[in-house]
Amino acid sequence: MKKDLEQLIKANNINALWVSGAAQHNPSMTYFTGAVHVTGADLFIIPGRKPILFHGMMEREEAAKTGYELISYALYPLSEYLKQTDNNQLAANALRYKKMLEDIGLTKGNVLLYGNREIGPFYSLIREVEDLLPGIRFMGDYDDTIILEARATKDPAEIEEIRKMGEITVGVVRRVEEFLSNHKVVDETLIKEDGTALTIGDVKSLINLWLAEAGAENPEATIFAIGRDGGIPHSSGTPSDPLKLGKSIVFDIFPCQAGGGYFYDFTRTWCLGYAPEEVQHAYEQVRQVYHQVANELKLGEQASKYQDLTCELFEEMGHETIRQNATVEEGYIHSVGHGLGLNVHEKPWLGRQPDPNNILRIGSVFTLEPGLYYPSKGYGIRIEDTWYVTEDGRFEKFVDYPMELVIPMKGG
Amino acid sequence: MKKDLEQLIKANNINALWVSGAAQHNPSMTYFTGAVHVTGADLFIIPGRKPILFHGMMEREEAAKTGYELISYALYPLSEYLKQTDNNQLAANALRYKKMLEDIGLTKGNVLLYGNREIGPFYSLIREVEDLLPGIRFMGDYDDTIILEARATKDPAEIEEIRKMGEITVGVVRRVEEFLSNHKVVDETLIKEDGTALTIGDVKSLINLWLAEAGAENPEATIFAIGRDGGIPHSSGTPSDPLKLGKSIVFDIFPCQAGGGYFYDFTRTWCLGYAPEEVQHAYEQVRQVYHQVANELKLGEQASKYQDLTCELFEEMGHETIRQNATVEEGYIHSVGHGLGLNVHEKPWLGRQPDPNNILRIGSVFTLEPGLYYPSKGYGIRIEDTWYVTEDGRFEKFVDYPMELVIPMKGG
Numbered sequence: 093m094k095k096d097l098e099q100l101i102k103a104n105n106i107n108a109l110w111v112s113g114a115a116q117h118n119p120s121m122t123y124f125t126g127a128v129h130v131t132g133a134d135l136f137i138i139p140g141r142k143p144i145l146f147h148g149m150m151e152r153e154e155a156a157k158t159g160y161e162l163i164s165y166a167l168y169p170l171s172e173y174l175k176q177t178d179n180n181q182l183a184a185n186a187l188r189y190k191k192m193l194e195d196i197g198l199t200k201g202n203v204l205l206y207g208n209r210e211i212g213p214f215y216s217l218i219r220e221v222e223d224l225l226p227g228i229r230f231m232g233d234y235d236d237t238i239i240l241e242a243r244a245t246k247d248p249a250e251i252e253e254i255r256k257m258g259e260i261t262v263g264v265v266r267r268v269e270e271f272l273s274n275h276k277v278v279d280e281t282l283i284k285e286d287g288t289a290l291t292i293g294d295v296k297s298l299i300n301l302w303l304a305e306a307g308a309e310n311p312e313a314t315i316f317a318i319g320r321d322g323g324i325p326h327s328s329g330t331p332s333d334p335l336k337l338g339k340s341i342v343f344d345i346f347p348c349q350a351g352g353g354y355f356y357d358f359t360r361t362w363c364l365g366y367a368p369e370e371v372q373h374a375y376e377q378v379r380q381v382y383h384q385v386a387n388e389l390k391l392g393e394q395a396s397k398y399q400d401l402t403c404e405l406f407e408e409m410g411h412e413t414i415r416q417n418a419t420v421e422e423g424y425i426h427s428v429g430h431g432l433g434l435n436v437h438e439k440p441w442l443g444r445q446p447d448p449n450n451i452l453r454i455g456s457v458f459t460l461e462p463g464l465y466y467p468s469k470g471y472g473i474r475i476e477d478t479w480y481v482t483e484d485g486r487f488e489k490f491v492d493y494p495m496e497l498v499i500p501m502k503g504g
Numbered sequence: 505m506k507k508d509l510e511q512l513i514k515a516n517n518i519n520a521l522w523v524s525g526a527a528q529h530n531p532s533m534t535y536f537t538g539a540v541h542v543t544g545a546d547l548f549i550i551p552g553r554k555p556i557l558f559h560g561m562m563e564r565e566e567a568a569k570t571g572y573e574l575i576s577y578a579l580y581p582l583s584e585y586l587k588q589t590d591n592n593q594l595a596a597n598a599l600r601y602k603k604m605l606e607d608i609g610l611t612k613g614n615v616l617l618y619g620n621r622e623i624g625p626f627y628s629l630i631r632e633v634e635d636l637l638p639g640i641r642f643m644g645d646y647d648d649t650i651i652l653e654a655r656a657t658k659d660p661a662e663i664e665e666i667r668k669m670g671e672i673t674v675g676v677v678r679r680v681e682e683f684l685s686n687h688k689v690v691d692e693t694l695i696k697e698d699g700t701a702l703t704i705g706d707v708k709s710l711i712n713l714w715l716a717e718a719g720a721e722n723p724e725a726t727i728f729a730i731g732r733d734g735g736i737p738h739s740s741g742t743p744s745d746p747l748k749l750g751k752s753i754v755f756d757i758f759p760c761q762a763g764g765g766y767f768y769d770f771t772r773t774w775c776l777g778y779a780p781e782e783v784q785h786a787y788e789q790v791r792q793v794y795h796q797v798a799n800e801l802k803l804g805e806q807a808s809k810y811q812d813l814t815c816e817l818f819e820e821m822g823h824e825t826i827r828q829n830a831t832v833e834e835g836y837i838h839s840v841g842h843g844l845g846l847n848v849h850e851k852p853w854l855g856r857q858p859d860p861n862n863i864l865r866i867g868s869v870f871t872l873e874p875g876l877y878y879p880s881k882g883y884g885i886r887i888e889d890t891w892y893v894t895e896d897g898r899f900e901k902f903v904d905y906p907m908e909l910v911i912p913m914k915g916g
Contacts, residue, residue: 112623116724117529120622129725129740149831150738150838166831174857182646205624210532211524212617212644215627232624234594297719300762304716307709311723312528313541313763326562328541350712351725419561419578426562445586 093247093455094123098139100238107201109137109238110230113209115154116352117311119434120206120239127351128154135160136196144196168192186220193225200227206239236439237449244431244439245455250354251480254433254457257356258478258490260306261345265360265493267302268295268343272335272364275503282335282364292316293331299345308347312436315344315359322361323467325426325474337365337501340375340471342463346436355436357459359476360493365501371471374464375497378473381405381462382495385428389479389487395429395440395450395458402428402462411464422466429459432478456481505659505867506535510551512650519613521549521650522642525621527566528764529723531846532618532651539763540566547572548608556608580604598632605637612639618651648851649861656843656851657867662766663892666845666869669768670890670902672718673757677772677905679714680707680755684747684776687915694747694776704728705743711757720759724848727756727771734773735879737838737886749777749913752787752883754875758848767848769871771888772905777913783883786876787909790885793817793874794907797840801891801899807841807852807862807870814840814874823876834878841871844890868893 101109111120115130124135124143133155134146147155149166156162168191173184193199205218218230233239246254275282275290282290299314317329322342335341344359361378363371384405385398403413403424412423427443440450440458452458463474477489513521523532527542536547536555545567546558559567561578568574580603585596605611617630630642645651658666687694687702694702711726729741734754747753756771773790775783796817797810815825815836824835839855852862852870864870875886889901 114724129738131724131738148738149833150736153736153739164831169830171830171857179857205627207623208621209623210644211619211621211623211626213646214623214644215617215630215642216644216646218627230627232622232626232628234625234628297717300716300719301713304712305709307712309721311763312526312543324562324565326541326543326560327565351723418581418583419576421561445583445591 093245094242095247096245097137097238097242100241101137101139104237105202106204106238107138108198108203110203110205110207111135111137111239112205112207112214118208118352119243120208122352122434123239123243125158125160127349127353128157130154134192136198138196138198146192163192163195182216182220185217186224189217189221190224193221193228198228199225202229202231204231204233204238206233240439241449243433244449245453246433246457246480247455248483250433251455251457253354254356254478254480255490257308257348257354258358260303260308261347261356261358262491262493263306264299264302264308264347265343265345265358268299269362269499271295271298272362273499273502275335275501277337277365277501277503280337280365282337289334291331291335292318292329292333295335296329296331303347304350307350309350310345310347311352312346314346315342317342317472319470320467321472323422323465323470323472325463325465325472335364338363338368340367340371340473340497342472342474344474344476348436352434354434355432356490357432357436357461357476357478358491358493359461359463359474360495361473361475361497362499363497364499367498370469371473372497374466374471375473377406377409377411378462378464378475379495382460382475385462386460386479386487389452391452391454391481391485393452394446395442395452396444396446398460399428399443406462406464422468423464424462425465426463429461431456431458433457452481452487454481454483454485505657506654507659508657509549509650509654512653513549513551516649517614518616518650519550520610520615522615522617522619523547523549523651524617524619524626530620530764531655532620534764534846535651535655537570537572539761539765540569542566546604548610550608550610558604575604575607594628594632597629598636601629601633602636605633605640610640611637614641614643616643616645616650618645652851653861655845656861657865658845658869658892659867660895662845663867663869665766666768666890666892667902669720669760669766670770672715672720673759673768673770674903674905675718676711676714676720676759677755677757677770680711681774681911683707683710684774685911685914687747687913689749689777689913689915692749692777694749701746703743703747704730704741704745707747708741708743715759716762719762721762722757722759723764724758726758727754729754729884731882732879733884735834735877735882735884737875737877737884747776750775750780752779752783752885752909754884754886756886756888760848764846766846767844768902769844769848769873769888769890770903770905771873771875771886772907773885773887773909774911775909776911779910782881783885784909786878786883787885789818789821789823790874790876790887791907794872794887797874798872798891798899801864803864803866803893803897805864806858807854807864808856808858810872811840811855818874818876834880835876836874837877838875840874841888843868843870845869864893866893866895866897
């Protein structure tokens with residue numbers, strides 16, 4: 093949680109955090125600034141001081157919403173530094189940043205770099221600035237020991253943001269289920285009013301539309317994949333595929349607020365009308381594993397324990413798993429879950445090695461998502477909900493939704 | 505254009521381009537891969553060879569859509585490198601990337617880094633890899649001499665993608681204009697059917713909805729700002745503000761395909777019902793400057809010339825401009841335009857210093873967007889269209905749209 097930051101910075105012998113880039117679709121920045129409309133900024137977090145935000149002149153009003161100490165880039169006109177460097181853009185910008193850092197008193201110590209932006213120019217810039225300010229050592233936070241560690245547990249306000257996104261998510265899922273079940277069927281194919289087949293592309297357009305209506309977006313594409321595509325976990329579905337009865341559909345939806353913010357992550361697998369026996373059997377196995385794993389959730393436990401448990405259960409059922417073979421393509425082939433917040437994937441990591449920083453704690457938010465994949469047999473199955481740990485240490489799902497494989501068709 | 509890449513790479517004494525990150529919302533990657541659903545990849549462009557794409561095991565089918573040489577990360581299991589490095593994540597990943605680079609024969613020369621991703625971990629990784637492969641020099645393309653230079657001119661297929669987005673954009677703008685003009689007005693305020701005032705937030709929700717319906721999105725927020733907010737060029741508007749007659753509204757919309765792709769950029773300024781005389785007068789001046797600048801567009805000309813011309817024209821009209829004062833807050837305070845493509849802002853730069861690489865060429869795509877800003881007087885004005893240079897060297901606007909300040913109210 094944010095309140096842990098100062099302690100984490102000191103414990104890791106760090107002098108400042110430098111968060112760079114836009115405020116939107118840039119989780120490390122959004123964590124501090126909220127969803128303000130700032131297209132480029134540099135934020136410095138220095139223990140014991142108010143955060144300092146360098147911002148463009150034209151974005152001063154948006155920047156002011158953060159409540160931080162503001163400094164305009166316009167006070168450091170690039171043209172002056174270009175004069176001093178014979179019009180060398182890189183050298184001029186390096187001088188400019190040197191001056192900015194000096195002006196906020198940051199000229200020595202360990203500075204961690206954060207932010208989502210173009211890596212190349214920033215890489216060159218930082219190497220130049222380091223040459224100009226040899227007292228500073230710039231580094232990435234490779235082991236996610238500070239901002240991502242703070243973000244690994246959520247405070248009650250963050251939990252409520254995620255719950256809101258959860259409610260929006262299942263609202264859209266419910267609409268999709270209703271919409272599908274009311275279609276007419278001809279020759280096992282869902283038919284639109286114009287007499288043509290309903291396609292994956294049609295459904296995806298509606299999902300985007302309904303998300304937008306609810307003030308959300310899916311910055312990566314929603315997965316809505318039928319048959320064999322559902323057996324390839326990250327195939328997002330083939331737009332021209334028609335929707336047919338009796339084929340498994342993997343519907344994995346992970347939206348955030350429009351413009352960036354907290355995510356939710358949710359998957360159901362459906363068969364329209366009826367399910368083939370083999371798919372139904374595999375579905376029951378996934379559901380059983382889901383519940384067995386959920387029942388074992390315990391405060392203070394290694395997150396990785398649940399991946400082991402999932403592998404063990406699927407292996408007992410006769411499926412190959414990723415712990416037996418890292419390149420497995422059929423059976424249980426991914427991790428049973430991941431933390432979730434301003435990133436759709438973050439700490440805790442249920443699929444990684446045991447690690448003292450990767451345990452389930454108060455405020456942990458994570459997915460449970462066992463699945464089985466048999467593309468060669470034309471199906472895949474995944475069931476996923478997002479869970480969190482309450483302030484008194486209980487494990488709760490954010491939002492309930494039925495877990496039935498077969499969607500009965502009502503359209504005749 | 506893409507066909508210029510190989511020559512640009514050689515001319516700049518570069519041995520390889522390394523493009524990293526997801527395929528979506530990552531223009532340098534999208535330029536090569538198209539809009540495939542790959543959440544993390546490393547692409548190497550080496551002259552004379554087919555591009556090489558490292559991809560996650562689970563994303564092999566999406567990766568295959570690129571037609572590139574594919575290598576799965578699963579062939580380089582992190583666990584093995586962790587064993588060799590006493591579980592040091594950074595050292596293990598550096599060893600892993602060293603092996604990947606060796607396997608594709610990239611062990612010396614100048615390698616340029618591209619891609620939109622978290623900068624910190626990548627910065628640390630690259631420094632470690634450089635220590636392990638001292639024959640390589642990693643650099644950012646700080647002066648945008650290669651990929652962004654190739655992207656600075658568009659081939660006919662790209663022009664058509666942008667035109668499609670232009671048609672979607674003005675389609676949404678037309679819908680907004682219709683929607684506003686059909687509202688009932690009470691006490692100079694637009695009133696919804698439920699009797700409450702129509703707000704900026706209401707209109708923005710509809711814009712997002714209508715964009716989603718058309719398969720587009722606005723990854724940064726649309727600007728729809730009334731009165732004083734419109735005088736702050738990057739204020740995106742206050743959601744609770746009611747829509748009132750006679751106040752200037754700056755409507756700046758810059759969507760791309762959902763999931764990332766080519767942008768369009770378009771602005772109109774409107775007054776509902778009537779315009780105050782001062783706003784009308786300033787509007788005429790902006791429109792006049794727009795047309796004068798458009799009439800001067802010429803193949804082979806420095807893009808920066810048009811910023812100079814715009815400043816000159818506004819100064820003659822008695823307005824302060826940014827070339828007189830870099831921190832000016834009222835008058836003409838930004839650049840008259842920018843290139844546009846997979847980024848909403850890219851080459852050519854109309855606001856920068858003269859530069860041999862910053863000229864208007866066949867395939868150039870750019871905005872023209874003069875404006876005047878007087879927040880202290882409660883208004884701002886901007887008019888913007890996106891233009892391109894045809895294969896035979898003519899300047900064309902992609903899509904026409906009326907340029908009238910006053911939107912007559914039809915709702916009674």
